[in-house]
Amino acid sequence: MANKPRRYFSEHEKDEIWRMWKSGEGLSTIAKSLNSLSPSIYDVLSRNGGVKQIKRQRSSLHLSLAEREEISRSLAQNKSLRMIAKSINKAPSTVSREIARNGGIDNYRACKADKKAWECAKRPKQCKLSLEPALRELVALKLKEFRSPEQIAGWLKLQYPNNENLHVSHETIYKSLYIQTRGVLKKELLKYLRSKPRLRRTKTKVKNQRGYIQDLVSISERPASIEDRAIPGHWEGDLIEGTHASYIATLVERQTRYVCLVKVDSNSTYDVIAQLISHAKTLPSDLYKSLTWDRGTELRAHKKFTQETDVNVYFCDRCFSRQLALIS
Incomplete structure (x- = not known):
């Protein structure tokens, strides 16, 4: 029987792959559930070292593009700020600040304002190892001594009890090694780990671990x-x-x-x-x-x-x- 060809996955299928991987399923089980092959599943997971990247999302508290378009249309119709705020169910002060920081009443454009807001939005918190060169050097040095990330995290707390800038969790060390897009710890340091799995399975809370059954009825x-x-x-x-x-x-x-x-x-x-x-x-x-x-x-x-x-x-x-x- 001919082998199944490798395939491309939809975004929904990729989300399912990551969900099953995070819950503890193996490559073969995931592949079987999606009628695919283990190498195809591995390709998806290995791009981020087995750690799913959190997708950037717009906060529900912020103005959406549709709301900004409503502001733009209402300004063209010479509606008051209070009327505009009522139509999009926002505070008048929110509308006023939105217009003021995007060109004022005469120059406000919804698409331009939305793009600016997205670019200026807070990015995910930077990795601590990228912000603290001294900490990064200490971690690299200890890895070369064949210390495990758990040992390094514990040693740092004991060695520098009053300096939180030199404290880091073992999970941060693992992620920095396995997710090379972070550009923090060199991939060569992976060889100093005692166990060298090709993919990292992030440690999660009990509700996501293997062995836990969700929504069970006793x-x-x-x-x-x-x-x-x-x-x-x-x-x-x-x-x-x-x-x-x-x-x-x-x-x-x-x-x-x-x-x-x-x-x-x-x-x-x-x-x-x-x-x-x-x-x-x-x-x-x-x-x-x-x-x-x-x-x-x-x-x-x-x-x-x-x-x-x-x-x-x-x-x-x-x-x-x-x-x-x-x-x-």
Whole structure:
């Protein structure tokens, strides 16, 4: 079978690649979900060293181009500043300052004013290493001594406790090494890192880390009708791993104890959810009303399962083991 050709990604697909990468998915998993190849995914991520650049956005508090065009039209119609301010739902003082700094009433032009505002807007904060040459030299020196960025950050705080200009986080050091567009630390310093991954996976808060399941509903919120096993159609499931990376999803109906086995290709949430959806559609809706699962990340995409099947998903509390989840 011929290999899939490399492809170009839309902006939406690129956002999805970065979202999955940040959540902890590997290159092969991301490629499979987008029907692509790992090298194509790597090309997208490697341009910024595996760290997504924050796109510059206009603040909702500032005047938009449409509002500036309304100001320009209203000035041509000799409307007062208060009338203009009311039409765009802004304070008269805001309109007055906008006109004054862009040529006055006679020379105000919306496009020119908008371009000037965008160019004068505050840029993202400059990297501390680019602002502090002494700090940059210290970091480079310690990297050449095979110190890790975490060790360097800690050493700086101990060595210069009263000089915050010489303090820097380890994440800033990593980003300066992996994002060469910053022009701060030379790429050659990468060879001094103890581990040398080709791409940097930014450390994030718990809600974005691998293993976290967003928007889950706890088993404690499961209706009483499910708890007493009085009504059929409520299932409990788990994923079992066999030899040679084989996987089977086990489903147990709570009232009858009827067991279904669903073979899945991998423990990827996309494979597991796809097979569970296919299996759910083979059963009458009256016999599949809810699914209870443990905290396994294979059900991270549980919302897609619910959208496709109209089956509510509940998750066991962390204190429950995988075995207890099936017999609760």
